[in-house]
Amino acid sequence: MSFLQDYAYYIGAFGLVFIGLLIVLVQHNLIKVIIGVSIFDTGINLFLIAVGYIRNGTAPIFSRAGLEPGAMVDPVPQALVLTSIVIGVAVLALALGIAVRLYREYGTLDLRKIRELRW
Amino acid sequence: MIVIAALLVAVMLAAAAAALVFRDLLSAVIASCVVSLIASILFLLLQAPDVAMAEASIGAALITAVFVIAIRRTERYEE
Amino acid sequence: MRTLTSLILLAVIAVGIGFALTEVPFGTPKTEVGGYYLEHGREETGAANTVTSVVVGYRAFDTLGEVTVLFVAALGLGAVLAAAGGAGARREVEPASLVLRTGAILLFPLLVLFGTYIFLHGHLTPGGGFQGGAVIASACLLIYLGSRERIISRVGRTVTESLSGLAFVLIGLIGLAFSAQFLSDFLPKGTLNTLFSAGVIPLIYVAVGFKVGAELGGVIDDMVKETR
Numbered sequence: 001m002s003f004l005q006d007y008a009y010y011i012g013a014f015g016l017v018f019i020g021l022l023i024v025l026v027q028h029n030l031i032k033v034i035i036g037v038s039i040f041d042t043g044i045n046l047f048l049i050a051v052g053y054i055r056n057g058t059a060p061i062f063s064r065a066g067l068e069p070g071a072m073v074d075p076v077p078q079a080l081v082l083t084s085i086v087i088g089v090a091v092l093a094l095a096l097g098i099a100v101r102l103y104r105e106y107g108t109l110d111l112r113k114i115r116e117l118r119w
Numbered sequence: 120m121i122v123i124a125a126l127l128v129a130v131m132l133a134a135a136a137a138a139l140v141f142r143d144l145l146s147a148v149i150a151s152c153v154v155s156l157i158a159s160i161l162f163l164l165l166q167a168p169d170v171a172m173a174e175a176s177i178g179a180a181l182i183t184a185v186f187v188i189a190i191r192r193t194e195r196y197e198e
Numbered sequence: 199m200r201t202l203t204s205l206i207l208l209a210v211i212a213v214g215i216g217f218a219l220t221e222v223p224f225g226t227p228k229t230e231v232g233g234y235y236l237e238h239g240r241e242e243t244g245a246a247n248t249v250t251s252v253v254v255g256y257r258a259f260d261t262l263g264e265v266t267v268l269f270v271a272a273l274g275l276g277a278v279l280a281a282a283g284g285a286g287a288r289r290e291v292e293p294a295s296l297v298l299r300t301g302a303i304l305l306f307p308l309l310v311l312f313g314t315y316i317f318l319h320g321h322l323t324p325g326g327g328f329q330g331g332a333v334i335a336s337a338c339l340l341i342y343l344g345s346r347e348r349i350i351s352r353v354g355r356t357v358t359e360s361l362s363g364l365a366f367v368l369i370g371l372i373g374l375a376f377s378a379q380f381l382s383d384f385l386p387k388g389t390l391n392t393l394f395s396a397g398v399i400p401l402i403y404v405a406v407g408f409k410v411g412a413e414l415g416g417v418i419d420d421m422v423k424e425t426r
Contacts, residue, residue, distance in 0.1 A: 005121050006224045012128035012161065014215060016154070018208050019135040025204040029197035031144055031190060035151050038182060039135055042158050045174070049165050052232070055225035059166045060236060060248040061324065062390070072248075073166045074232035075239075079252040083264050085173050086328050086410070089182055090271035093417050096189040097275040100421070103193040110197075168324035169249045172316075176332035181414060184339050188421045 009050040016043030030099050030109045034092060041088040045081045052077030124164055131157040144195055148186045155179040244387030245321035245396040253326070254399045258381040262366060265406060269363065272413045279420050294344055302344025309337035317407030321396040327403040331410025338415035342422050352419075355412050362409035369402055 016039055023036025052074035058067070060075040103109050131154055138150035155178040162171040227233070235256065239248045243255035253261055317330030338350055373382040388395035 007219075008121060008125045008128055009161070009165065010219055010224065012131060014212070014219075015128075015132045016135055016158075018212060019132070019139060021208060022204060023139050025207075026201050027139075027197075029144070031186070031193065032147060032197060035138055035147055035186070038151055038178075039138065039154055042155060042174075042178065045170075046158055046161060049162055049167050049170060050224070051222060051228065052167075053165045053225055054227050057166055059168050059324070061168075062240060062246045062248070063323070069233075069236040072236055074227065074229060075235055075248040075252050076229060076232045078167045078170050078249045079257065081167075081170050082173055082249070082253060082326075082328060083260065085170070085177055086264060087267055089177050089414075090268045092182055093185050093421075094271045094275050094278075096185055097278045097421065100189055100192050101278050109193055169247075169326060169329070172324055172329045173332070176329055176336065180336050181332060181339070181418075184418065185421060188418070192421075 009046070009053075013043050013047035013050055016040070016046065019043075028111045030102065030111060031096075033111070034095050034099065037095070038088070038092055041084075041092075045084055045088075048077045048081050048084075120164070124161065127157050127160060127164075131161075142197055144190050144197060145187070148183060148190065151186075152179055152183040155182070240390060243383070243396060243399065244390065245399055246391050247321050247324065247326075249324075250321045250326055250399060250403070251396070254320075254402050255383075255396075258370075258402065261402075261406070262370070262381075265363065265366065265409060268410065268413055272417050275417055276420050299344045302340045306337050306341055309340065310334055313337065313407070313411060317403050318400065319393070320403040320407075321399050322391060322393070327406030328410055330403075330407040332414060334407070334411030335414035335418065338411075339418050342418065350415065350419075355416055355419075359409055359412035359416065362405045362412070365405040366402060366409070369398060369405070373398065 020036045020038075020040030020043060023039065024033050027033055027036065054073050057071055057073040060072045060078070099109065102114065106114055108114065134150045134153040134157070138147045138154070141147045141150065155174060159171045159175040159179060162174055222228075235252055236248055239245070239251045239255075243251040245251040245255065313330040313333035315330075316325040316333060317327045320326035320330070341350060370381040373384050374380045376382065376384040383397040383399075385397040385401075387397050393400075
């Protein structure tokens with residue numbers, strides 16, 4: 001039980017990272033590969049927030065009087081992950097635009113066939 | 120509370136494995152949307168409401184919509 | 199063969215990461231700068247939400263870089279999809295049902311209002327420019343689902359995006375003129391937990407919210423308009 005309490009979030013985050021990496025390495029459809037990159041991004045963000053968590057802490061917002069700054073979680077990883085999520089969506093939208101353009105040029109999204117078409 | 124978090128992590132990993140295995144691209148995109156939603160709940164359990172809001176609105180809504188539009192312009196089943 | 203090699207490689211990496219994770223215990227404080235921001239964030243920036251004061255107060259220059267990255271990605275998407283108009287099979291599209299059309303037009307002003315509320319109160323409650331901008335972009339997506347021709351004018355959207363980006367840089371330059379530091383605070387801080395507090399932070403978040411909303415709406419517009 002204490003092993004679960006210590007490592008549940010880490011197992012979840014790194015499970016997502018490894019499944020995302022497996023999708024990128026093994027699949028040969030381009031849109032599946034982009035789905036793998038998206039899952040990988042989500043796993044890394046989850047790991048960053050899990051590192052910043054402090055036991056029995058609350059959210060870092062002083063919404064009413066009488067909240068102690070000593071009992072709050074770390075605000076710096078949350079600011080970093082906010083930036084990371086927005087940049088992730090920008091990169092994924094651009095990747096999907098390039099995939100659509102590739103389909104228009106070659107007629108297929110299979111990465112093995114697109115590599116052979118080069119010669 | 121830790122039992123709820125462990126259950127949610129298990130469902131999230133099952134959805135990610137489903138995104139690996141499905142051959143219908145639309146089903147794989149819906150599985151990745153489920154991963155984003157459960158990650159948003161886990162962010163809230165880790166006391167980060169700003170990040171939970173950002174992941175729910177950007178990751179689970181806009182990215183899935185852009186994926187579905189891209190699939191509509193290409194093919195739905197991988198060969 | 200490829201699957202087996204990938205699995206072996208990932209297993210080796212997993213063992214290495216497992217050994218490294220024992221050095222990162224779960225739930226203990228790990229940095230000192232987070233404690234500094236929590237202690238002194240209220241009197242130095244005046245915002246009740248510490249994450250907002252880190253993103254827009256202490257590290258505002260990184261947020262300007264992030265807005266630039268978003269702009270370059272939207273620009274690249276427009277350039278990639280613009281050449282040599284739509285090929286591919288034209289599929290039969292049926293018009294949307296009456297419920298969807300009416301619901302989309304009724305919900306659109308409410309969603310824009312909700313998004314504006316989120317980024318206007320970014321320094322008091324959880325929220326901020328990026329979340330509010332994403333809600334406004336979802337409102338644009340709802341309009342595209344409800345009807346087949348574009349209702350949101352293209353000129354209005356590009357003018358909003360350009361003026362908001364310009365406003366962010368102008369606020370930084372005015373801060374430079376006031377106290378020789380780019381993006382410094384030049385408005386009074388006010389009392390905690392009221393709407394008109396935290397100096398220049400709400401203005402920056404309004405500019406960022408409108409810019410992100412117009413930009414993500416433009417991304418959806420670029421990807422949708424060729425399926426006709």
